Amino acid sequence: MQLPRFDFIQPATIDEACSLLDERKGDATVLAGGTDLLIELRRRLRKPGCVIGLKEMRGLDYIQKDDGGDLRIGALARLQWIESSPIIAEEYPALAQATRLVAVPPIRRVATIGGNLSLDTRCIYYNQSEFWRSAQADCIKLGGDICHAVPKGRRCLAVCQSDLAPVLMALGASVKIVSAEAERTVALADFFTGKGEKPNVLAPGELLAEVIIPSDGQRAAVYEKLRIREGMDFPLAGIVVSLGTDGQGAAAGARIVLSAVGPAPTRIVEAEGLLEGKRIDDDLLEQVAQVMFERAHPVANLAMDPWYRRKMVKVLTKRAVRQALETAKAN
Ligand SMILES: Cc1cc2nc3c(=O)[nH]c(=O)nc-3n(C[C@H](O)[C@H](O)[C@H](O)COP(=O)(O)OP(=O)(O)OC[C@H]3O[C@@H](n4cnc5c(N)ncnc54)[C@H](O)[C@@H]3O)c2cc1C
Numbered sequence: 001m002q003l004p005r006f007d008f009i010q011p012a013t014i015d016e017a018c019s020l021l022d023e024r025k026g027d028a029t030v031l032a033g034g035t036d037l038l039i040e041l042r043r044r045l046r047k048p049g050c051v052i053g054l055k056e057m058r059g060l061d062y063i064q065k066d067d068g069g070d071l072r073i074g075a076l077a078r079l080q081w082i083e084s085s086p087i088i089a090e091e092y093p094a095l096a097q098a099t100r101l102v103a104v105p106p107i108r109r110v111a112t113i114g115g116n117l118s119l120d121t122r123c124i125y126y127n128q129s130e131f132w133r134s135a136q137a138d139c140i141k142l143g144g145d146i147c148h149a150v151p152k153g154r155r156c157l158a159v160c161q162s163d164l165a166p167v168l169m170a171l172g173a174s175v176k177i178v179s180a181e182a183e184r185t186v187a188l189a190d191f192f193t194g195k196g197e198k199p200n201v202l203a204p205g206e207l208l209a210e211v212i213i214p215s216d217g218q219r220a221a222v223y224e225k226l227r228i229r230e231g232m233d234f235p236l237a238g239i240v241v242s243l244g245t246d247g248q249g250a251a252a253g254a255r256i257v258l259s260a261v262g263p264a265p266t267r268i269v270e271a272e273g274l275l276e277g278k279r280i281d282d283d284l285l286e287q288v289a290q291v292m293f294e295r296a297h298p299v300a301n302l303a304m305d306p307w308y309r310r311k312m313v314k315v316l317t318k319r320a321v322r323q324a325l326e327t328a329k330a331n
Contacts, residue, residue: 001042001129010053014178017057017207022180024050026204031055032076033110035103036119044130045120045142060114060209063087069215075114075208079164080105082113092213094221094242098167101225104232114208117165117175117191121158121199121263122234123301125149141197149301156196157299159260161234165192166259167223168211169267170240176210177202185212192264199263220244220328224316226260228304235260236304237313239292241320243275245328251275256288256317261298261309268295271317280325288321289314 011017021028029048031037032055040046054060060074063085071087082088083099102108102116125133125148126141138144140156147153165188174187191200202208221242227233238259246252254275259265271291278284296313298306 003038003041004044004047006041006048007050008053009050010056012056012058014057014059014207014209017052017054018178018180018205020050020052021205021207024052028052028204030207032112032115033078033107035107035111036115040120043128045126071213071215073113073211073213075112075210077113079108079111079113079116082164083108092171092221094167094223094240095164095171095213098163098223098225098240101223101235102163113164113211116162117168117188117211118200118202118208119160119162121156121196122161123149123156123158123196124303125301126158150299153299157262157301158196158199159262159298159302160192160199160264161260162265163223163225163235163238166238166240166257166265167221168213169265170221170242170255170257171213172216172255173211173213175208176212177206178209179203179206181205183209189267194262194264194266196263220324220331221255222320222323222327224320224323226304226309226312226316234302236302237261237296237298237309237316238265239313239316239320241317241324243321243324243328244331245325246277249329250277250279251325251328252277256292256321258292258296258313261296261313266295268292270295275321280321285318285321289317292317 028050030052060076062074079099083096088096169188174185176185224239225235226237240257243254244252254272256268256271257265258268271288274288293314296310298309300306
């Protein structure tokens with residue numbers, strides 16, 4: 001499949017990129033590593049008049065601590081840098097672990113953290129060629145008014161497929177968003193809209209510039225990912241558990257994020273509350289896993305039976321809690 005025609009511009013600075021995005025507001029898309037966007041363009045899922053290539057841009061390619069001890073990762077930091085960063089390995093190992101589960105090394109060499117968080121949601125009725133899609137009416141994500149995955153469905157439930165998003169959410173991360181006019185910082189939990197057709201709050205003209213992980217981000221975090229092929233696959237369900245202990249073996253400050261079963265990763269506060277101040281035994285684990293199961297509502301829009309994905313949420317939750325607890329006790 002050939003790429004459609006578009007203007008391709010490569011700004012050298014963030015200011016230049018913001019001005020271009022402002023000038024071509026609504027008509028421009030940014031290209032970082034291109035590992036996802038190029039496929040979407042080839043499939044005519046997007047038809048921008050202008051693509052702004054960030055590859056030559058300076059100023060957003062760093063992983064560094066600021067004076068307050070928070071970790072700042074520029075949007076153009078490659079996934080390979082994240083998986084091999086000594087600071088991340090030492091202080092946020094779950095982020096390195098999740099990054100290693102994204103695609104394969106050649107993709108991670110060019111893919112960026114900004115692209116991973118801004119990744120479009122996926123659905124088997126959407127991620128197809130234009131020819132394949134022409135056999136049926138446009139779905140909600142394509143601007144139509146029907147959902148092929150859920151008969152009579154009125155909402156788009158295309159799935160968030162970012163492996164980094166749930167981990168960063170559990171670590172309490174936020175993102176810095178810039179435009180020609182302003183700059184704002186948004187907690188990652190508020191970055192995702194929960195709408196399959198418009199998965200994040202980025203407005204036309206805005207650029208995700210930086211990811212900020214607070215220094216108090218909990219460290220005993222574990223990511224469990226369900227996928228068909230261990231070698232390379234998007235997540236079909238994902239669970240992140242991060243927790244500490246109170247020194248006497250009881251869980252403290254748990255955060256649990258459910259992902260890849262709907263349009264946005266979501267913290268499940270009810271499950272977190274069950275763990276707070278408790279010693280974790282099999283009964284408690286079963287209760288927490290049951291809450292996660294009840295909150296997961298995958299539909300038939302990815303290449304695996306949704307009922308199986310839902311049941312696996314329970315299994316993955318138990319695995320992640322056990323592992324996080326062991327790590328927390330060892331720390
Ligand atoms: C075979 C294959 C397997 C994959 N497996 C996985 C997987 O297992 N897990 C996973 O998480 N991903 C997977 N991916 C998706 C993708 O490779 C990664 O998510 C990657 O991190 C995307 O980053 P990128 O820089 O290539 O983004 P791009 O493709 O350049 O962009 C992706 C989207 O983000 C937008 N964007 C990029 N940067 C910015 C920015 N700074 N500000 C605003 N918008 C921006 C683009 O406009 C586009 O909409 C896979 C891709 C392929 C081809």
